[in-house]
Amino acid sequence: MTHNAVVVGGNRTPFAKAGGPFAQASNHDLLTAALDGLVARFGLAGERIGEVAAGAVLKHPKDFNLTREAVLSSALSPATPACDLQQACGTGLETTIYIANKIRLGQIESGIAGGVDSTSDAPITVSDPLRRTLLKANSARSAMDRIKPFASVRPSHLKPQAPSVTEPRTGLSMGEHQALTTERWGISREEQDELAAASHHHLAAAWDDGFFDDLVTPYLRVAGDAILRADTSVEKLAKLRPAFGGEHGTMTAGNSTALSDGAATALLASEEWAAAHHMPVLAKVVDAEVAAVDHPGGDDLLLGPVAAAGRMLERQGLTLDDFDLIEIHEAFASTVLTTLKAWDDEDYCRGLGLDGKLGTIDRARLNVTGSSLAVGHPFAATGARIVPTLAKLLHQRGAGSKGLISMCAAGGQGVVAILEAV
Amino acid sequence: MSVPPAAGAADRPVQHLDAMPGMAAAFARALAPSRRDEARLPRHAVQVSGYRQDPARLAEYSRVCGFTLRDHVPPTWLHVLTFPLHVHVLGDRSSTVRLAGAVHVSNSMTLHRPVGVQESLDIAVHAQNLRPHRRGALVDLVGTITVAGDVVWEGVSTYLASGMSTPGEPEEAERPPWEPLVPHATWRLPGDLGRRYRRVSHDPNPIHTSRIAAKAFGFARPIIHGMWTHARALAALENRLPASYRVHVDFLKPILLPGPVGFASTAREHAIDATVTSRDGSRPLLRLQVTEAP
Structure with a gap:
């Protein structure tokens, strides 16, 4: 039996530049804020939703259950299950597809798809050689064995590793x-x-x-998208220096996306669930x-x-x-x-x-x-x-x-x- | 249960401060033992108007206490903002009660409506309701936060000034019965928690951070601030809290750092009960109850 999976609506935080007004907010905080706004907009407090699927590209190891934890911080019923899903920049669409497919197959009647990233709160890790040394020492049985691996640590291994958006196989950003x-x-x-x-x-x-009044909820004193430059023009953008492609490159900070912080969610449902809950129905997937x-x-x-x-x-x-x-x-x-x-x-x-x-x-x-x-x-x-x-x-x-x-x-x-x- | 807050009696003189006072000097003063044993309180209230909240400090406070960083602030955060005025009121010459050395025995607060981090607050504190206790005198420090004339938050912090006296017969405090329970969470409190909480609370009391100071007050190790435990317990309930509510806590036993404690909560129809216990659930350390706002 198949159903139509429909988009009921959505809610997101405003988006802002990394290191800006959301610098202190974690992925958990941002995703919870987006969920909170969705719950408020559609009266979902205490509601058990079929499943919430969301993800983050830059994720702390402690956030292994990021989405479920955000659900537990939100006003949704604690009986709402969740999963983390990640497909790089496609994550927020892939979670929509995942939720829509489950709805279409009749496995769930309602679902929330989302995504979040905070480049301000990106995880910093230790270098690979140091990480391996720590793991080796951790599994050692004697005190001497625990100390020995550290003999191979070099100063360069101690440099913290910030995540980069470099392709592992090509080394190119x-x-x-x-x-x-x-x-x-x-x-x-x-x-x-x-x-x-x-x-x-x-x-x-x-x-x-x-247009965005019923799609965005303000967060931490930010009411609208903070990167937006309404007064920019082709002339102004033409003055920027190339950021990629060398000195004769054509790509600048103005025609490339900025590293950003923000979270977004979409409420999906079967047409039957939406009707039973008197929800609007915008479009089907x-x-x-x-x-x-x-x-x-x-x-x-x-x-x-x-x-x-x-x-x-x-x-x-x-x-x-x-x-x-x-x-x-x-x-x-x-x-x-x-x-x-x-x-x-x-x-x-x-x-x-x-x-x-x-x-x-x-x-x-x-x-x-x-x-x-x-x-x-x-x-x-x-x-x-x-x-x-x-x-x-x-x-x-x-x-x-x-x-x-x-x-x-x-x-x-x-x-x-x-x-x-x- | 403590006395409901009587927000700024009309005849109470108000001392207006230009800015939130610092606490370090007042604490140093308060560490000198008081020669008086008869408890006396200042009659006036102190007030700071147009206080702007610091979102970065709120973020750090939320991280330390386990709250999700939201637009709407936790009521325990609002208590933290009133605390310098507690110290200031009791630091007055007319007060013989000193905050350092006094024991925070219970706390009640009412959040009348969600308070936003962007809101500018008028914060007032006064002391009242001096009454005898079998180990000294009890005093209530009453905080009131208003936004554009509307009371949004009220708090009553009850302190025991050990060894001080005040006329009257002590009330028989009735302890609710205690049944050991099975905690459904264990919190492992790290050794640096006192220091981390000090950074966000600005409370310089060394009993929370220094082993020597803790020993001077009879504790083997530093003890975590009661308002941290209160905040952490409230944070554990964050998805069940209504838009406005009253929360009462009784601080029953100090919690030594580092160390594990247990936590359990029960939601009833119009209330949530929560308890912080010893790790095995045999002894209660803090009891908390959330009820509907009056």
């Missing part, structure tokens, strides 16, 4: 990878700055319209797909979503023209631009095993309330930010409106999904 892609696909500085400026302007307009590219073999790291979208559209018999709205996660402005170019590239798409190119889109349908460049990108939270945002936008356009979400993730992965207003 995400920005460095994307700089190669930007160059290869011939994406200009101007196009990137235009997309970044549009993201800020769209987000600012949406805040001015009150139609389909989803994940894909990956061989970036250690030289593929473009952040173009994983192209194959994912192509396979999902073929399966659904849909084309890009069928979508009223398209959300492409703005890891970098050039990620969005290369994704659009790749969708329209016959050879590239056939190389992925697709029947042909996906085609072009009307840019007026893209990221209409801004995206990660302006909002910020707390890695695992972004997917759970996009899902309720898009669901609300589709609902405003009327039943049957379709939306496509495309997210790139570390490890050459891509996560995509289709929502349709009900």
Whole structure:
């Protein structure tokens, strides 16, 4: 027996720059804040939800049960189970897919998908050689055996290790990878700055319209997205120095996402549960797909979503023209631009095993309330930010409106999904 | 049970302070033994207006006590903000009761509505209700926090001034019966907990951090601040607390650092009972009850 999994709504904290107003808040604090706001908005206090799935990319070992612990701190019934799930920057969308699938299969009737990241409270660990030494000493049986391993410790081993967003197999940061892609696909500085400026302007307009009033709850004196620069312009962005790709690079701090802190949640349910609880119903989750590219073999790291979208559209018999709205996660402005170019590239798409190119889109349908460049990108939270945002936008356009979400993730992965207003 | 707070009697003179007073000097003064044995209290209240809460200190307080960092602050945090005024009131010349050396025996507070970290607070404290006890004199320090004229929080801290006297016959304190229980949690209190709590509470009392000071007061090791234990117990109930409530605690036995303690709680229809016990649950150390706000 299958059901429709529908998006009821969402709640997130405002997003802010790392080291900013949420510097003292842990992943637990942020995720609990997002859950608290969701509980308040939909009257879920004391409610047993089928399951809560969330995750964080930068996670402390002590947070092995991060989501369950946040549930226990929230006003949800303590009988609400939870799991941690992580797929790099795709986490918040992957948790949505996980919850939606369980609802569709009738295993649960309601669920919360979420994600959180605090780059301010990132775990610092010891170096690998020191860690191995400590483990060896810990398992030693005699006092002498316990001391012996420390003879091999070198001063360099004592340096604390901050997490980095470097690909383990290539040694390149995400920005460095994307700089190669930007160059290869011939994406200009101007196009990137235009997309970044549009993201800020769209987000600012949406805040001015009150669009986020039922999607965001203020936290720690922050009422709105703190990274947003409503007054930025292509001219201002053009003055920034390159951050990736060397001195002639086109990627800057302005057209790349900032390290951010924040948490987001989405409430999903079966249509039956939503009706029984007198909940609004915004959009159903139609389909989803994940894909990956061989970036250690030289593929473009952040173009994983192209194959994912192509396979999902073929399966659904849909084309890009069928979508009223398209959300492409703005890891970098050039990620969005290369994704659009790749969708329209016959050879590239056939190389992925697709029947042909996906085609072009009307840019007026893209990221209409801004995206990660302006909002910020707390890695695992972004997917759970996009899902309720898009669901609300589709609902405003009327039943049957379709939306496509495309997210790139570390490890050459891509996560995509289709929502349709009900 | 303690006496309900009578917020600032109308005829009580109020001393307005420009800023929250420091506590170190007052404590040093208070360590000198008082020559008087008749307990006397100052009549006036002290008040600090427009107090701005420090979110970074709240975050550290939450970490130390086990609270999730939220927009709405724990009531025990509001107590911590009133504490310098407790010291200040009893540090007055007209007071013969000294806070250092006095034993915090019970505490009641009422959160009338959720209080935000961004709210600017008017904080007032006065001493009242001096009464005899078989080991000395009991005194209530009453804190009131208002926001734009509305009382949002009230607290009554009852201290025992050992060896001091005040006219009257001591009331027979009735201890509720105690049945050993099986704790459903063990908290392992680390040796540096007193120091960590001092950083966020700003309470300089060395009995919580120094072995020598603790010995001087008859304890083998430093003891954790009662208000930490209170806060930790409340934090363990954080998902069950309503928007407004009253919480009462009785501090029954000091908790030595480092060491493990047990914890158990029971939710009833209109109340939550919680107990911090010895690790095996045989002895009660702190009893807490949350009830609906009056």
